[in-house]
Amino acid sequence: MSAYRELAVQILEPAIYSIPNILSFLRLGLVPVLIGLALVQAGQLFLWVLAVSLLSDVLDGFLARKLNQVSELGAKLDSWGDVLTYASMIFGLFAIWPAVFTEQAAFLFAAMLSFTVPLALALRKFGGYPSYHTWGAKIAAVLIAPAYYVLILFGADEFFRLVILFHILVAVEEMAITLILKQRRSNVGSVISLIKELSEQDK
Numbered sequence: 756m757s758a759y760r761e762l763a764v765q766i767l768e769p770a771i772y773s774i775p776n777i778l779s780f781l782r783l784g785l786v787p788v789l790i791g792l793a794l795v796q797a798g799q800l801f802l803w804v805l806a807v808s809l810l811s812d813v814l815d816g817f818l819a820r821k822l823n824q825v826s827e828l829g830a831k832l833d834s835w836g837d838v839l840t841y842a843s844m845i846f847g848l849f850a851i852w853p854a855v856f857t858e859q860a861a862f863l864f865a866a867m868l869s870f871t872v873p874l875a876l877a878l879r880k881f882g883g884y885p886s887y888h889t890w891g892a893k894i895a896a897v898l899i900a901p902a903y904y905v906l907i908l909f910g911a912d913e914f915f916r917l918v919i920l921f922h923i924l925v926a927v928e929e930m931a932i933t934l935i936l937k938q939r940r941s942n943v944g945s946v947i948s949l950i951k952e953l954s955e956q957d958k
Contacts, residue, residue: 778811779832782840785811789843793850801847802904808840809900830886830941837896838870844903852907859912862919869919869926876930881939887932888942891925 785808792801812833845863848856856863877885895918902918905911931946935953943949 775814776832778814779836782808782811782836783832786836786839786843789840790846793843793847796851798851801851802907805840805844805847805903806900812836812840812896830888831884833888834884834886838874841866841870841899844899848907855907855910859906859915862916866919866922869922873926873929873933877933877939880933881936883939885929885933885939886941887929889925889928889932889945891921891928891945895922895925 785804788804789801789808792804845856845867848859848863873885877883898918898921902915906915928946932943932949935946935949936943
């Protein structure tokens with residue numbers, strides 16, 4: 756069964772309508788809104804809508820654990836929401852704040868690679884998105900919001916660049932996890948925890 760068909764089957768399941776998944780769908784639904792606002796250069800409204808989107812990202816993971824509603828589908832929705840939201844953030848810089856985009860072009864390109872290269876590797880090996888949600892990825896997701904707002908509102912790019920470099924380290928870890936795993940899985944804490952888990956299984 757293809758990844759798209761598998762996702763379509765899961766969408767028909769009643770369990771999809773959990774609170775965390777609804778928040779993930781909200782975030783996915785806000786992506787075209789963000790793109791539209793960027794196209795009309797509504798910078799202030801773009802930042803407000805983005806804040807709602809990023810807040811929903813924090814809440815869905817917290818509620819999934821709190822309500823014991825962690826699922827494979829939820830992990831996939833959250834991961835796709837992350838990638839598309841980050842892409843809209845980069846597009847927002849390009850369309851609304853072109854001077855900032857130009858100044859940070861090399862780091863933005865590195866950020867895009869940190870998302871696309873692990874994805875391409877996982878698609879090639881498993882045919883699906885790598886929804887690992889490592890601790891590093893969670894920390895990076897928390898840091899990117901303040902870094903983005905500080906960059907735009909105050910023109911300070913040092914923190915933003917450090918966060919992008921951290922995202923690259925997270926991407927390297929995700930690729931290592933993909934190379935180690937023999938089959939696709941979600942919610943891997945770290946490459947170290949994975950290695951320990953596999954070594955215990957071999958004993």
